[in-house]
Amino acid sequence: MSIPKNLSVLSILVAGVASCGMTPADSASTSASTSGSEGSSTSAGSTSATAASAGSTSEGTTAGDSNASDTGVEDTVTGGDATTESDTPTGSGTTTGSATTTGSDTTTGSDTTTGGESATGDGTTSTGAVSTMGDDSTSTGADDPWNCEGGEPVTVNGQGKFSTLAAAVAAAPPDATITVCPGTYQEGVVIDRPLTLLGAGQDKTFLDGGGETTPIRVDAVSVTIEGFTFQHGKAVHPVQAPSNFCGGGLVFKREFNQPMTVTVKDCTFTDNHGRYGGAICADGSDTDPSTQQLILEGVTITGxxxxxxxxxxxxxxxxTITDSTIVDNSAVENGGGLYFDYADNVISGGAVMHNTAKKGGGMYIGSSMTVDVTASDWGFGQDQENVPNDVEHYSIAYGFFGNDVSFYCEGLDWNNGMCALK
Incomplete structure (x- = not known):
């Protein structure tokens, strides 16, 4: 049955102190590489710096401890050797290019730097660190807007530094970007202005409810959240009725027909609990549900x-759920994996498997709504199947669709619904 649309708001914010476990870097050091008899220099970008020689000798540079590199030294270019300074040509009069390096360490040997450590031909390493952001990009170097060495792990717009996410949100102007260093943040944060939150990666930055609160609550604004794990959350925010506590990991509440979009990318939700919406709770509009949107991309929801x-x-x-994994979740009543009502929904790719409930182990659908599923895995075999079935609409049950399946469901009212393969 659908839940009454009465809305009360409870904002809970528990400030916690986070620790920063690594020193990410945002500005990549530049590696100069030249080959043959044509001059060229190549920047290392944000992931790895490689200096390779086409002849018998190559010189590369990486950022690290300060060792002054020589300048103005005259080198003889032979057999396609690479130079890393502004060299004066000798012999044949052909130079391999003039490349200026920005790092302070000079390494020898044709080695490739990865993971923030620069391996040199003689076995030495540099101290540059790696920052893995929400989009899995990495960078090397010393100047990093994340600046995890600064003692305060949360940054607003690359400048202001704060010890907690709650403090950063309170200080952030609308549409700011907040970057969060690796660590565990045991907080309950209310977001009441449009923001972008970037964690250091779902395996590095953890938003922890401590078994007492929902880590993130969004109040009637558009928010993008990327690169976190939401864990140990407990729903304490009532949605639509005084006792309907909803959203153990993430909950968003709406204003009457006020447009808002909550986008979650590359995040994990695990060990979160509530009366409704164990991991995520998305409130909707009274008259036009399309004005509130939930977008999940590359999200894992399990346990x-x-x-x-x-x-x-x-x-x-x-x-809209794209390339996301919804596995091993449970509900006592309806919709072990997903519960949809009063809105049109789209699922593309990903998997909805091994979820359990009294009705609709994989998904329960209500009234005045649709679900359009394309090329998604819904379990094949006992170890993968949703229990007791994949989809249920009130008293109408749909068995097991299998893997790589496309189907369409429509719930018109409480006794009139259907699901069919596309």
Missing amino acids: NSAEYDGGGVWSFSAT
Whole structure:
């Protein structure tokens, strides 16, 4: 059954102190590489710096401890050797190019730098660090807007530094970008202005409810969240009724027909719990659910539970799920993996498998809504199947669709619905 649309707001914010476990870097050091008899210099970019020789000798540079490199030294270019300074040609009069290096260490040997450590031909290493952001990009060097060495692990717009995410959100102007260093942040944060939150990666930055609160609550604004794990959350925010506590990991609440979009990318939700929406709760509009949207891209939702409906996701908003994994979640009543009502929804790719509930182990659908599924895995065999079935609409159950399946569901009202393969 659908839940009454009465809305009360409870904002809980628990400030926690986070620790920063690594020293990411944002500005890559530049590696100069030349070959043959034509001059060229190549920047190392943000992932790795490689200095390779086409002849018998190559010189590369990486950022690290300060060792002054020579300048103005005359080198003889033979057989396609690479030079790393502004060299004066001799012999044949052909130079391999003039490349200026920005790092302070000079390494020898034709080695490739990865993971923030520069391996040199003689076995020495540099101290440059790696920052893995929400998009899995990396960078090397000393100047990093994340600046995890600065003692305060949360940064607003690359400048202001704060010890907690809650403090950063409170100080951030609308549309700011907040970057969060690796660590565990045991907080309950309310976001009431449009923001972008970038964690250092779902395996590095953890938003922890401590079994007492929801880590992130979004109040009627558009937010992008990327590169976190949401864990140990407990739903304490009532949605649509005074006792309907919803969203153990993430919850968003709406204003009447006010447009808002919550986008979650490359995040994991695990061990979160609530009466509704064990991991994620998306409230919807009274008259136009499309004005509130939930977008999940590359998200993993596993090991979450609900006392009633929506062990993984409970949504009364238009929801789009792309290349996401929803596995091993449970609800006592309806929708072990997903619970949808009052909105049109799209699922592309990914997997919805091995979720359990009384009705609709994989997904439960309500009224006035649709679900369009394309090329998604819904379990094949006992170890993967949703229990007791993949999809249920009130008293109408749809068995097991299998893997790499496309189907369409429509719930018109409580006794009129259907699901069919496309």
